Structure formats: C-alpha cells, structure tokens
Amino acid sequence: MTPLPDRFCPTDGTRVPAASLAWCCPACRGPLDLDFAPTPAPLKSLAGRVNSLWRYAECLPLATPSVSLGEGRTPLVELTDGISAKLDYLMPTLSFKDRGAVLLAELALRLGPSRVVADSSGNAGTSVAAYCARAGLPCTVYVPVGTSAKKLEQIDVHGARLRIVEGDREAAAVAAREAADEEGVFYASHVYNPYFLHGTKTYVHELWEDLGGRLPDVLVVPVGNGTLLLGAALAVAELHAAGLIDRRPALYAVQSAAVAPLAHAWAEGADDLVGTTPMAPTHAEGIAIPRPPRARQILRAVRDSGGRFLTATEDQLRHAQRDLASRGLFVEATGVACWAAVREGVLGTRTAVVPLCGAGLKSGVAGG
Template identity: 50%
Template sequence: MSHQLPPLRCTRCYTEFPVQSLVWHCPCGGVLDVADFGARLPGRSELATRPATLWRYAEALPVPELAEVSLGEGMTPVVPAVGLADARVKLEYLSPTLSFKDRGAVMLATLAKLLGVRRLIADSSGNAGTALSAYAARIGVPCEIYVPASTSPGKLGQMRAHGADVHLIEGNREDAARAAKVAAEAPDASYASHMFHPYFLHGTKTFAFELWEQGMPETVVLPVGHGTLLLGAYLGFQELLAQQLIPRLPVIIGVQSANCGPLAAAADAGSPSPAVITPVPTRAEGIAIAEPARGEAILAAVAATGGTILGVTDNQVHTARAELAGAGFYVEPTSAVCWAAIQAARTGTAPASPAWATAVPHLTGPLTLALSGAGLKSPN
C-alpha cells in the first residue's frame, strides 16, 4: 500500500508541521502527536496470512515497511508467569536488540531513510540508544548517542558495536538530553528522540495490537520512565476500542523506581502533573527520568483506564530480578520493577498509599506484564 507521511500536531496549540520539516517540538513549548491519518487494523482472517512482525499492522502505521530497514521486530511471545496461574509475561526482551525500543526505533529509522536524513542524534539511558544505533547501521546513517556516564557497560558496548558515536555526559539523564538537543541544532542533524518524536509511539502501540491477538488482559503492568511503552500501548488500546475490536480499555499500572519516581509521587498526591523531585541513583537506570517529557499525558492515560503509577525500592527490584531469573526470565533491573510491584501486592507488603490502594485489586487479579529489556544489558 502507498503511504502519505502524516503530519505532526502540537498538543497545546494544535499547530501542524509536515514531518519532512524534522521539527521535534512546537515553538509554543508543546509536545507533538501524529495528526490523525485514518489508522485501521485489518481483520483477524487477513492477519492470519501475514508475517509475524509488527508490519502485519501496516494500515495502522505512519510509515511503510522497508525490507532493508526491518530486523523482523514485533510479535514477541506471551507465556505464563511461573507460580502465578493468572499472570502472563510478554517477552519484549526477545526483540532484535533485546528491548521493546526496537518497535519505535524502526519507525524513526524508516522515516530517516525516506527523508534522506544525513545524521541522527539521540539521547538515552541505554536501550533507546542501542536500538537506534542498530537501525542507523541498517540504513547507513551516522548516529550519535548522548548517555549518562553511569550507563551500563553492556549497553555502551552494544551501541559502539553498531558503529554509534557515544558521548558520555557527566550528570543525570536530563543532562544527557540537554547535550543532545544542543547537538541536534546542527543543520545536517535530525533529533531522533524516542520521547519527543511521536512516530516512535506508533511503533510501540503495536505492543497493544499483539496483545489483542494473543489474548487481551484485564490489566497490563508496564515500567515507566519517559513512558514510550505505556503511551504507545495506551494509543494502541484506544485505536482498538475505537474500531470496536475490544469492549473496554484494559487497566494500565505503571511502575517506577522509588528513587526516581516523579509520576508515582504525582499519582499518590492526585496531581495531574509530575512531581518535582531530586533523583537518587537507582539500579533501574532505564526509567530514571526525573522530568518526563510527556508526564501529564502519562498520568492522564493511566487515570483514563482506572490505573495508576507506583514506586518500588531498589531492594524490591533486586529480589524481583532474582525471582524472575529463577523462573527462566533473565532481565535487566528496569524490567524487574513490574514483578516487584506484583509481588508487593500479592504478599501484603505494599505501602499504605492512595496509588497502591488503587493498584492492589488489579495486581492481584488476571494480568500481563512486560519484561522490557534483557539481563545481558545490565548483568550486575
């Protein structure tokens, strides 16, 4: 099918920008979404004839599949969670670069290929950088990734193996983002930001489409930092509901590290905006985001499903990671936050707080959780 690349629209002032402009934020300060392009999902009989990749949902994606870009991403398996009869695990860490970020990175790389972009700039805590590095290598475009100096060596090695120029920035995740934005001002550069460019979310929404085919859960539990998986999943569930393919939105429970949990703090306070926090280092580096770019949208999304956002401690994450490994799932600490929250709810050790009071009934019933990144990325 032919594709017309849909424009971008500011969520604040509603100004539209052609995607060819390479604009990644509105002058008014608002973040951008993709303007409606009539995304549709084919029927199950048609899907049954298609390859088991995210490109099976071509009619719902903003870019066409380019065989020279794709690594066969998507359609990760869903398996039972050992020891919990009513819990299932979606193994996102079996994606080509070992994290769910491949879903969005292939959208940005395909767009870059179509637009003839000459250089890609991004910032990351690790997984987005490894994914973009791999797909930049696929399209033969130089790639620069700005990361905190504390980023796991496994992730740094993966980026460099794909040929990325990796810049280690002293400070936290926000410092790396600021450095990348400055570099992206160069005239030959494109800021391939997983949190700012909305085409990325149209890749991660395929997580929701796959769950529709694999068995729609009552509750979905997801790690959340900048929220690219959570917001993508919410977008996908909305599109499914709009087409009357599901009867209701599943409840979404987001999980953060308590050491860096602006969204969890906001959920506890009943605030529509992320809390202002002083982040503390955490083992869950992939979600150590003190200033999420789409924080208000994340909080609104979980509230719309009847869900909330929780914080778990590093000790809980350490224990959860070991339990998952003992059940056959070797994941990085960021992935273990979801299991930590589920175990806290089911063992009666959840804190007494408004957010946990909302979450516990959902965490103790049928659910699916995402394991977002592989343990080899952060082996220690």
C-alpha cells in the same frame, strides 16, 4: 509510497509539516503527536502475514519497511495464575525499544538528514544505533556517565559515535537537543518523536492477537518517559474505536520508588509534575527520569483508563530479578519493575500482563 502524516503539538495545536526535521513544537518546545487515526484489521485477516510488528500495517504511519530486523511478535508466557509476561527482551537489540526505533530509522531514511542524533540511558541508544546501521545512516548517541559498559559496547559496535556526557540522564538529553537544533539533523528521540509511540503500540496489538481478540483486565507498564504506556494507550483506543474490544483495560504504571515523579503527582491528585524530584541511585536506571516531558499525557492516560501508579523498591527489584531468573528469565533490573510491583498480589483476581523489557545481559544482576 503513502504520504507521511503531519505532526502537531498536543498543548497548543501548532502543526509541523510531515517533511520537516523539526523535533519539537516551535512555539512551546514540547513533544509532538501524530495526525493519524488508523483502523486496525480484524483478527482473522492477520493470518499468514509477515511475522513481525509490520503485520499491523494498517496501524502504522509508515508502510513497506526497508530497515526491519524482524522486530516484534515476542512470546507470551504465564508467570502465575492470571499474570503473564511478554518477553520483549527477545528483540534484535535485546530490548522493547526496537519497536519504536525501527520507525524512527525508517522515517529518517525517507527524510534524508545529514546525520541522526539520539540520547539514552542505554537501550534506546543501542536500538537507534542498530537500526541506523541497518539503514546506512550516520548516528551519534549521547549517554550519561555511568551507563552500563555492555550497553556502551553495543552502541559502539553498531558504528555509532558515542558522546558520554558528564552528568545525569537529563544532561545527556540536553546535549542531544542542542545538536538536534543544527541544520540537517534528525533527532531520533524516543520521547519527542511520536513515531516512536506508534511503534511501541504494537506491543498491545500483539497481545490482542495472541489472546484471541481480547486484552487482560490490567496492562502493567514501567514508566520513565512513558513511551510504552502511551503507545499502549494508543493501541487500546484504536482497538476500541474499531469495535475489536468491548472494554478497555486499566493501565497500571510502575516507577522506581527512588525516582517517582509521576507516582508522586498521582498521589497528589495533580495533572502535571509537582515540585522537583531529585535524581537518586536506582537499579531501574532506564526509568529514572525526574522530569518526563510527556508527564501530563501519561497522567491523563492512566486516569482515563481507570488505572493507578505503583512503585518498586530496590529490594523488590533485586528479589524480582532473581525470582524471574529462577523461572528461566534473565531480565535487567529496569525490565523487572512491573513484576516487582505486582508479584505479591496487589492485583487480586484480575488478569494482567507485564512486559519484560530488557535482557539481563545488558547490565547484570542488581546489587552484584
């Protein structure tokens, strides 16, 4: 079995051994990155490989998976001239979070904790619960009050213990982190654990393969905690360093206008969050994160790519959800944020791909 890479803190350089259950930097309590710089395989060598995200084995920090549910390789369909959608809601648990959760469960299985804990507004918790069930790992998921009943049902049916926390999304995260500090606990954090980002980056590796070894001008990505965007940035860097793409696409980050701390920081020209963003009601609950722990990394990734931030209003989210449904695609409100932000022509003539991240069945139609 290939040795696991060590982790390190991108802020102060503190290193964390591969076998440690530590979930954050012991010095600053910040998220960790992975000491791992793979070289992607050439396009022609991918033919005939397993039809899941594990076909990009050279780029993954874990090999020979035992808990896969066939995640990845989702369809790419055209929405309008120059803009296509990647249907990442067609995953085993109906959201893109399966890309990262499978790596977290695989890692936990190898580290052998007494139990796994996670926090979520719904989709990540569902995904972690499903893959822990597949791995035979005991799992507890912390969610805030008001989480969609359908998502709670999914988590419960996979056998995870549900802990409904009074308060908002941040309160659920705090409760999970307190549990994660207990001995023998593996924190399956889609924010703090870098393995999750190395799972989400396969979204871009798939695009590159499906587009015949190229990428669109713009990758439009929804951003709350930024796990898909940071994974996309990793994949773009890997492909470019290997000479497999000659230019890097711009990263356009989309937030709900109701809760947009990163878009606000961007507008201020800041390198980090500015002031305090209050939690507000929004149909895009999955990206309503007032204080994303990887804010500096997200802002830097967008800036370095030549991208920008966009926001989507509640009306835009509702209209975009119904518009996609009229095209045969029923996607939850969070998952339509990117289409809501760009469908009225802000991209001009540039080519782009938007991800449809979660199935509409998870939370129903925005606004009833």
